[in-house]
Amino acid sequence: MIPSSTIGEGDPARSRRHARRAAALLAAGFLTIAAPHAVMAKVGPKVSGTKVSATKAPAAAKAATPAPLPAPPADGIMGFVMTSFSPAVHIGKDDCPEGPQGVLxxxxxxxxxxxxxxxxxxxxxxxxxxxxxxxxxxxxxxxNICSQPQLFDRPPTRFLKGKVAQGINLDGDSGNGAGVPNGCAHENFFGPDGEPGVDNQYWRVQGCAEGVRGVNDAPGETTRGLNQFLLSGEHSQVLILRGVDSLVRDDDVEIIYANTEDRAIVDSNQKFLPGASYSVTRTPQYRNVLRGRIVNGVLTTQPVDIRLRQTWGQGGGRDIRGARSEWALRRSQLRLTFQPDGSLHGIVAGYQPLLNVIQSPSIGGIGAATAAGINCAGIYKALKLAADGDRDAGGQCTTISTAIEASAIPAFINDRPAGQKVAER
Amino acid sequence: MSRALSSRSLSPSPSGRRSPARWLAALALIASPLALAACTADKAPGGAQASALSAPPAPLFTGALAQVVAMRRITESQYRNSIADIFGTDIKVAGRFEPIVRPVHELIATGGSASTISPAGLEQFDAMARGIAAQVFDADHRGWFVKCTPRNPKLADSACAAEALTPLGRYLFRRPMTGGELAAYVKMADAAATQTGDFHMGLQLALSAMLTSPNFLFIVESGEDDPASPGDLRLDNYSRAARLSFFLWNSTPGEALLTAAAEGRLTDAVQMAAIAQKMVQSPRIEAGVRAFFEDMLLFEKFDEMAKDNVVYPRFNADVAQALPEQMLRTIVDHLIFRDGDYRDLFTTRHTFVNRALGPLYQVPVSQSQGWVPLELPAADERAGILGQAGFLALYSHSGRSSPTLRGRAVRELLLCQPVPNPPGNVNFTAVQDVNSKTLHTARMRLNAHNTDPVCAACHKITDPLGLPLEKFDGIGAFRYTENKAPIDTNGVFEGVAFSGAVGLGKALAASKSTTECVASRALEYATGRHPGEETDLITGIEQGFEKQGYRMRSLFLQIATLPQAYRIKAPAMGTTPAAIAALGATPGGPTKIGAQP
Amino acid sequence: MTFRLDRRTALRGFVHGSMVAVGLPLLDIFLDNHGEAMAATGAPLPIRFGTWFWGLGVNPPRWFPDKVGADYDLKVELEPIRALKHKINILSDFSVPLDGKPNLPHTSGGVGIRTGMALDAERGLPGPSFDVLISDQIGTRSRFRSLELSATGDPRNSLSGRGNGNLNPAEVSAASLYTRIFGPGFRDPNSATFTPDTLAMARRSVLSGITDQRQALAARLGTADRQRLDQYFTSLRQLEKQLDVELTKPEPMQACILPKGVAERPVNAEIENVMVNHQLMTDLLVMAMACDNTRVFNMNFNNGASSLTRIGSTITHHQLTHEEPLDSMLGYQPDATFFVAKCMEAWHYFVNALDSVKEGNGTMLDNSLVFAHSETEFAKFHTIDNIPMMTAGSAGGRIRTGIHVAGDGTPVSRVGLTLQQAMGVSVDRWGTNSMETNKTIKELLI
Structure with a gap:
């Protein structure tokens, strides 16, 4: 730790510069130090739960160190803004024995x-x-292979070979998935804590792609891009939790999971500020209503189809750059853990249509293939082989299980329930 | 919707564009119901507003112009408002305004009475003038200002030029032009039209000359013999029109005021009082009150405010921009829209926030755009204008709060009690070490610093008014502790002990110094002269202020109708009191509060 | 030193006559800026403005200095500018906020810098680029309002225009550039004929008209106010003098010599060829300015998504930035970095060419303001905050040089605003949405 006196008064401009430079280096992958934990406002060390003893700790949560959790507010409503949302990465040393996915x-x-x-x-x-x-x-x-990957029959890109991935057991199966109704056989992962049956066939296909996996411990372009779009307001997301009585045990919580059109409110280091206000989108299909429960600080939800806006600022096609598309996560579940600092961290998982996985290079078109070397057709072939959801009449699965790592911090969220136009005035 | 927002919606007009001579609509309150339609008439060039411009006769000034008793440099906002009122809000004013230097412990308004225009400043005024004139006489706009048709658009036409320039000169110079002046501008228009082969280019250049003229760039106040005080001068009618308009509405006098001046009604106490009364009741008083508090509270310092973003990462450009606006909204909401008691400005719990300020105040903001009212809870430790993040951040250092700067600002700006500068060789080490292992809070550090009796003498004046605000950090965000140590917010003022921002607000509200100070500042602001030793006059104004329940409109009205404010003791030509005042008020640098711990 | 002081004191008396009160601080500043040049030649030297663009940014840790302010440190990628460091400013840590609009790779950053606006779609500039606004101020009286050049070919490689589909196309051939400037139509500043501008003549007589009103107002004033009015009229006389200069046949341009012709050469993106084309174009541009045929320029060394290649290679600079892995030992992409070095080498050539022309007591560079910038910070990730930028030259004493300014994340439109103001554009607020700003960079302005 740097002695704080050197940051204090000596030369503020200089220390400010150093901090920003360090942030830039970190982002660019030149440094690999861990970012300091943000200190959240209005989070006291209070623990309201007197029922702790009455709650059985589930086996899955035993690894978590019991940390004091803040009491929910008296009205039971908690708001959050998503600060990260990108494919969940787990680095295993045997993941890619043949090397990275490679370029065209x-x-x-x-x-x-x-x-x-x-x-x-x-x-x-x-x-x-x-x-x-x-x-x-x-x-x-x-x-071309990126705009119309389904017209090409190309060898699949390399699959990830590791046994461990982040994710949720979406199909309830811990075997090979062959017997899952409407599913397709696949090799399940173990979760990082040893949980069996984890479904994340997306990682199977893309886990060796450098843009997703990252290079030299630095996050990949996909991770950086998706998180950047949260900041730039292109597909910012918010959560409202209603009816929260306890973070230790609450069997019924309503969750609004929605986009917001409001620009992110950030500090001078481009980090989201806690306690900012956001309004739920005016587009009703991007306001998802979920039901869930909280057990020992972990919020889980019942499967439901989730739709969220997705904006790709990147790509190569001249007129469709910045095209807007969707996250379509079928039978999606959230598993988010309350952190002592008031934030949420965890997984959003579900099945997404195969072409959605390569939406960005598809929008980019030929440029994605020739400038960035992305083999869309090869990836598409791999996706078809690994797909594990929504089997069609021909026996081909049309969606693929995916785990997204998400974080959120406290915010004030103004809801816009569908059909409430009068109230807005 | 709050009254604040609905009142603001009165200006500009719903179409987003204010038509030329916008004041006609507001002044309908005074003169006649004519031309309310001017608000929306912009869709019809040559319609109501244009005929309004040429409707009243625009006579020339007859007789000799009186002796000048003051020349006040027009401020940036007065310039912009004048152009918007005369030519319409869609005429863009782009350029850098030479700043008016604030004399130490005075107002920019008094600085304007001594300020001149440098070559670089005039170059900018000239460029702005040409930009404005080009828009006024472009194909889209000229129809509103040129009612005659030139005989040949490629040639000079003196008669048409005179017809177009006569009313414009009257608005710009705040009095009719003399025959000689008109002849000179027509001659310029003719010569330029001939040289460029373009009648409208001639008008453009003549108008840009008017806009560059000292008669426009300075608000020229002239005096006539005062029958009530033989041997003295009093401001003449046109000077009074300008005084009333710039003081109360921060803009140039409109048709009704110029007409009243022409008819000699502004030297009649009863008639002038009636006009001033209507002006303070107009929504346009908001602009006047805003401009006054921007001057009184040194808002120009917001332009230079910078925060260390390692210490205060959440301070960003959006926050910086919102802070002065939050203060002004709070001020005009309380003093004008709620017609509140000035003293309650220090304790009010009503303010406004936007999304940028939400995280700083840690409050929800219900709208994505714009400002929403915020009522702070009764138990909140934040209240009043001194509890606003704008004040707290402005009087802090870039990386830490400063009880001394805050206390000094309260003394100097709100109580009119100047505090001496620190001696040059002070050792500030103890105060500046915010990470001291032993001195956790600002109070502890200042106590250590004040073991030096030289320092203690001044800090005794400032710190007891700043330490109560210590629960707000260098950007005005609330904190319970500093370096994990509890914060002692006790203070004392005029012998009464209190604690916290709320206690400080109540203490200020209870003090005569507070109300005398604003009364004195308002007089200084209106006249452009520092009141100096005229304590009896100030006391009198304060008593009138008190009688009216400390309502801001009543204070402005009182000063706007105060005979002494218009009187100039004039011993002899060449050494007018205004001149003496101007000489005496040596322009120094801006108040150097920043050089203190 | 005492001589200079005396000369200025004398000058002040001469220029402003005996009426003027001495010791007016603002007046002194004015004379410090302009008095000397006027006294020396009777007319101020022309001040030029131009941009120099290079694509695909830098490796930030190898380029940006650590030290902010004067005497900044030079990292390896900036080493080429060492000899001229005292005339060059480094600008870091300014942001291009897009307000939710997409980051169109290799486009949004450069366009944001030049227009103060976020781009909606890739259809040209969303508004005027600020070099055009400057040319409206300083470029109207020279033969070319501005010259646009691209050393990499492609006439559309330009960031200069008025928006609404207007883009100033770039000249891509040095031979054509020669013909355009020095062919028929070349205006020789040393020739005998001179036609004054009619609008300037009209403005001059209007200013005299204001001066004529002096007596009437002065007669009504007391002593102190009369002094203030005198100062106003002193300022007015400076304006008149500026117009007088415009209306007088200019001084001969001593550095102006008709250069030899340039042979046709291949126009392509091979770096070896681009370096040569850039040198030829630079030399012609410098002479065009020495002959005062233009005062504004936009030089594009390479393009945004740089198509630079090496002879015998097909992989482009752009492709390398995306495909070449970061060398985990070096911490950067060595092949892509080769092109960064070439860009900086070319930048040094350019600045040095301006600095080699003597003008008055200084050089052409001293009488110019050159703004260099890229369109990304680190191209691999398309980052558009902290895009590398520089200025060179002091614009005839209006810009402080030799410093590193950190923007602390404030919008990059501050740079455009500051440079416009330095070049005399009447603007106090520039940019739209989050890029709207009225905050100049005070460190730069003198």
């Missing part, structure tokens, strides 16, 4: 006979190779 150029070379691949890898043949692998990205009639 590599995948193209893998389709060739070995001597031809070796020839093309020579420096003198670079121009020929570039021209050929870029052609590999396009199909007839102006199609």
């Amino acid at each position: 150029r590599d995948h193209y070379l893998e389709t060739l006979p070995a001597p031809e691949a070796t020839r093309l890898r020579l420096k003198v043949n670079e121009e020929e190779l570039t021209s050929r692998w870029k052609k590999y990205a396009v199909g007839p009639d102006d199609t």
Whole structure:
């Protein structure tokens, strides 16, 4: 720890600069120090629960150190704004024995006979190779592997081989999933705490992609991008919990999980500020109503389809950049843990349609394939093979189990229940 | 919806654009019901407002212009408001305004009486003037201001130019032009039209000359013999029109006031009182009260406020922008919309917040856009204008609160009690070490610092008024402790002990110094002269203020109708009291409060 | 030193006559800025403004100085500017808030810097770029209002325009640039003919009209107010003098020499070729300014999503920033960084070319303000906060140089506002939504 006196009065501008620079380095992956925990306002050390002894601690929560939890407010209403929301990453050392997912150029070379691949890898043949692998990205009639991945039949990209992933047992099955109604057989993961039956076939497909997994312990571009969009207000999310009597045990809590159009209120380091106000979106389909319970500081919800706005600022197609799309998480469940500082942290899991997984490069089109080297068709093929939900008549599963890691901090949320236009005036 | 918001919606007009001569609508209260339609008439060029502009005769000034007793540099907001009122709110004013230097312990309003215009400043005024004139006579707008048709748009046309420039000159100079002045501007228009081959370019250049003229850039006050006080001068009618308008509405006199001046009604005490009474009842008084408190409370300092974002990461540009507006909304809501007692401004629990301020106050804000009323709970330790984050943040250092700066600001700004500057060689080490292992709170650090009797002498004056605010940090956010140590918020003022921001507010509300100070500031603001030793006059105004329940409108009305405020003791030409005052008020730097612990 | 002081004292008396009260602080400042140049030549030297753009940013830890303020430290990627560091400012830590609009990669950042607006869709500039607003102020009287150049080809490689579909196309060939400037139509400042501007003549007579009113007002004033009025008229005379200068045949431009022609060369994005094209264009531009045929320019070294390549390679700079892994030992992408080094080498060439032309007591660079910027901070992640920016030259004494200014996360529109004000644009507030600002960067303005 840096002695606080050096930050105090000596040269405020200089220390300010250092802090910002450190934040920038951290973001850029140059440093790997842990970010300090934000100190939340209005969080006292009070514990209201006198019923602690009456509650049985479930087995899954035994690893959690019992930390004092704040008492819920008297009216039982708690508001939160989401501060992170991106695919849940768990790094295992045996995850990607064949290396990372790789880029289109590599995948193209893998389709060739070995001597031809070796020839093309020579420096003198670079121009020929570039021209050929870029052609590999396009199909007839102006199609390309990212805009129309389903029109190409390409070898699947590499799967993750590890046994452990974050996520929730969505189908209630701990075997191979073959018997799940409307599902498809798949290899379940164990959770980081050893919980069996964890469904996260998304991680199976994308866990070796550097943009998702990250490089050298720095978060990947997907993680950074999605969290950045929360900040920029492109798909900011809020939670309202109603009827909360205790964070130790409450069998019935209503949860509003919605987008907000309000710009994030952040500090000078681009971190969300607690205690800011947000209003629920005016678009009713992005206001989801969930029911759940709290046991020993962990909020879980019953499965329900969740729709949230998703905005992609990135991509390559000239006119559809910034296109708006959706998170469509079917039979989705939340598992969020109250933290001593008043924040929430945990998992949002559900089944998403296969094409949604590659929505960003699809919107990007040919540029995603040739500039960033994303092999959309190969990923799509892998998604089809790994899909585990919503089996169609032909026996093909059309959705894939996904776990998203989410954090939220206290906020004041103004609800806009559907059909309440008069009250707004 | 609060009264604050509904009242504000009166201006600008619903269409978002205020038409030329906007004051006609407001002044209908005074003069006649004509031209309320001016608010919405912008869709019809050449409609109501244009005819309103040319409806009354725009006579020339006959006889000799009187002796000048004061020249007050127009402020930025007065300039902007004048242009909006005369030409419409869609005429853009873009440029840097040369700041008016605030004399130490005085108002910018008095600085304006001694201020001049530098070459760099005039260059900017000239550029702004040309920008405004180009818009006024562009194809979209000229129809409202030029009712005649030039014989040939490529040639000069003296008669048409004179017809267009005569009313504009009267609005800009706040009196009709003399025949000589009009002839000069028409000559400029003609010459420029001939040189450029464009009649309207001629008008543009003539108008930009008017806007660059000292008669516009200075509010020229002139005096005539005062029959009530032989040997002295009193402000003449047109100067009174400008005084009333700029003091009460912070803008240029409109048609009704200019007409009243032409008819000599503003030197008639009864008639002037009736006009002033209607002006303080108008919604436009809000602009006047805002401008007064911006001056009295040194709001120009907000432009320079900076916070260390390591210490206060949640202080950002949106918060900085909201703070002065929150104070002004609280002030005009209490004093004008609620017609509250000035003393209660120090204890009121009514204020306003927007989304940016929500996290700082830790309160919900029910709307995504704009301001919403906030009533602080009775038990809240925050109340009154001194409990506002704007005041608390402005009188703090960039990385810590400052009981001394806060106490000094209370003394100097709200009680009119100047505090001496610290000596040059003070050792501030003890005060500045906010991470001291032994001195956890500001009070402890100041006590250590005050073992030096030289320091203690001044800190005795300031700190007891600042330490009660210590539960608010350097950006005005509430805190229970400092460095985990409890905060002692006891203070004492005029022999009475109290604690906390609420106690301080009550103590100030109970003191005559508070009400005398604002009365004195209002007089200084209206006249542009520091009242100096005129204590009897101030006492008298304060008594009138008291009689009216300390209502701000009544204070403004009293000063607007006070004969002494219009009287100039004039011993001899060339050495008017205004001149002496101007010389005496040596412009120094701005009050250097920042150099203290 | 005493000589200078005496000369200025004498000058003050001469310029302002015996009536003027001495010791007016604002007047002194004015003379410090402009008096010397006027006294030396009778006319102020032309002040130029221009931009120099490079795409794909830098490696932040290897580029930004640690020290804020004067005498900043040079990191390895800024090493090329060492010799001219005292004439260059580094601007860090300004933000481009987009208010929920998408971050269009390689576009939003540069456009935000130049227009103070967030881009809605990739359809040109959302409003005027501030170089155009400056050219409205200082560029109207020279032959070219401004010159736009792209050393990487592509005439659409430009960030200058008025919005609504208007984009000033860039000249991509050095040979064509030569013809455009020095071909038929070249205006030789050293030629014998001079036609004064009619509008300036009209304005000049209007100012005389105001002066004519002096007597009438002065007669009504007491002593103190009369002094203040005198100061006003002194200021007015300065305005008249400025117009007089515009109406007088300009001084010969001593550095103006008609350069030799330039042969046609390939126009492409190979870095080796781009370096040469950039040098040729720079030299022609410098001479165009030495001959006062333009006072505003926009030089684009490479483009936003940089298509720079090395001869014999097909992989572009842009592709490298995304595909090349961060070297875990070095902490950066070595191949992509090669191009960063080339950009900074070219920047030094450019600034040095301006600094090599002697003008008055200084150089052309001293009489210019060059604003250099990129469109991303760290291209791999498309980050648009803390985009690297610099200024070079002191704009004839209006800009302090040799300092590193940290913006502490404030909007980048402060830079545009400050530079416009330094160049005399009448603007006090600039940008829209979160980028609207009235806060200039005081550290820069003298």
